Amino acid sequence: MSILVNENNKVLVQGITGREGMARARLMMDYGTQVVAGVTPGKGNQTVLDVPVFDTVQEAAENTEVDTSVIFVPAPLVRNAALEAIDAGLKLLVIVPDRVPIYDVLEIAKAAELNGARFVGPNTLGLLSVDRAVLGMMGGRAKTAKEWFKKGNVGVTSRSGGITSSIAYYLSRSGIGLSSIVHVGGDAIVGTPHPEVVKLFQHDADTNAVVMFGEIGTTQEEQVADLIESGQFTKPLIAFIGGKAAKSGTRFSHAGAIVEGNRGTHESKVRRLREVGAHIVENFDDIPKVTAGVLANLK
């Protein structure tokens, strides 16, 4: 098992004819992902990397069994692309681009909720289930993705793209294998934040422990602590929270303070996670060592 993606997902690449879309379609296919279609409006009736390109997602859905979309279009066009994919009945979207306006993300979130779809991102490097499939640009090239990420039973969820691969690589290098690794996305509103990912890991038989890279801002890490407290997440959690040195209390309004209360700071995240028994790592380079210790205690 694994979470979110495996070799059975039938994947559409929106923006497959562009620079990033084409390069990452190659990565995904080389790694083992079934890429069955591409969409670029106005560029249908051709093939890219032997994959048929359609003008609309609806057309792709009528002609293939596509169930997942990875979006590589310029940020101002993301809302339309995502709504199109949701409307065509796709159930998993990975929105890679950075700088998607936040109200666009809210509209996507609402449409996804109403249609029973899920999205990861925006501003995500993507996700990868080791030796099975990758969505997005995790690893950059299939060959390096195979070298860097080794199979095993630790899940990774991270709010930073580069850190997702670096944690996964440093764990693999230390002999700790991975089930799935997820970059939830770097923005304030993301479709599948940490608490959603750990719930998926909870139900994944291949995952015995989870490493989480958190950051200041938002309430994602506190929500994970809430899940541990309420017994909805019971596997060991190893967590590192970045941004300790950054100025705390940077808020842009009173409204933020009223809604979030004392949540959102480095201190609040660490305190809440400690309270519920998560393993907090102080020094980033110690993540493999601490994880190894936690896994040893499981046996």
Next chain:
Amino acid sequence: MARLHEYKGKEILAGFKVPTPAGQTASSPDEVLAAAKALNKPVVVKAQVWTTKRAAFGGIQFADSPEEAKAKSEKLFGLKVKDFEIDTLLVEEQITIEREFYCGIIIDDSAQCPVIIFSSMGGTGIEEIAEAHPDKVAKAEIDIQTGLRDYQARNLVRKTGIHGKLQMQLAGVLVKLWQAARKYEARSAEINPLVLTGDGKVMAADCRITVDDYAVFRHPDLGIDIARELNRPPSKLDKIAYDVEKDDYRGTFYFIQMEQDFSKDDGFVGFHGAGGGGSMMSMDAAHTQGFKLANFTDTSGNPAASKVYRAAKIILSQPNILGYFGSGSGVASQEQFHSARGLAKAFIEENLSIPAVIRLGGNGEDKAVDILTTSTKGLPAPVEGYRKDDTAQFCAERLRDLVDKNVLEPEPEPGRRFVKPSFDKPYSFATLTGSITFDHGACADCDHKVCVESCIPEILKVENGVPVLAISEEDAKAGKCIECLACEMECIYHGKRGAYIDLPIAGLDEYRREVA
């Protein structure tokens, strides 16, 4: 976040027919005088700065006559509040306040929707009020598809114990605040205080709106010159950097200056990160080695090499930095030799006199380190490149060691010795953001033509023994040339100078002359 000043926020509210006090902005004492005369009644003069508790530093002044307003404004203009110098005042009619309320809208990350908050008590200390009197505060989630309806707003106000006509008036303002927030894509929008005046009107006495940085491009009418989260007006270098990023969607370039007036004895270095999380950890590593950071920079998301080059040039425009620290997550998915070429080109043009340590871990890291170190060998200061198995901590230690040993003076005017090469037989074409020139005089004698071989998009060919475009000039300019810088940098790597890529940065030369 792109914050708007009070007056701008009030203009927006007025556009949605939310009553605001009569008034106008002034940027000199004489304008204050004229504005007060035009109002022809007692006025309040309010400093336009992004800070709370303006009254505490005298940023809000009451005056009975235009002359008094002018006199008081003279003390405000030029006053420094934190990093902010007051240059604009809002001159408004005084209003009589019967009662104060608060209302605000924010995007809630856990609910994934906008949330509206209304409090029947407003004014200074609203956060404390909300904590002490939860019954006075009501919150509701807003459906992004349907928006805030009038009855929902009335119910919200009702929950704080307000009824009748006042409930109607307040609810009307809430709906309009939502419409304004939605139209201008506000991350937050607040009216504090929202007041009931002596003559029974509900009026916005203050307003703070913060627009989503990523949506600023859709609102040119707001006149936001830099969509960045800053506690001060953008510096000249901030603006130069923002202009580089504004229209270039190939990856991300984020730059903010953190310190400006320092000497070479203060221990500052330039910082160039890649990826938010990795940058934060790398900054921590630099701090551990006792460095202070002059700037924060992040180039990530597979940026064009030309973007990384411009970032490096901008970082190196800061006088008196002692070193250059480049470090991100350490295991980048993007091909790192693009960044290596961008950095090497900048370092060569600057004739680098401060040590640089760059962590280039990730795809193509061996090639990246080789490009960076080989091409910069002859420079006055050392340049070291590292890979994914080298930690940020280790790289920061390396920089400490090199900075401590460096006997060269930091350049007072970085890059001043660099002269664009003039070629005998130039052959040029334009790219998306610059131009490439080959020296066909020199190229004729070159037999390896690495420029053509290394060109990633394969848009060059050899014709009559010299490199030329294999595609049309229009296509090259439209983006077929991806500005990977390989042609120029591979030529340099092989010890020659047959190509030069000109990547102008608007305003940078002028800035450098100014700070020198």
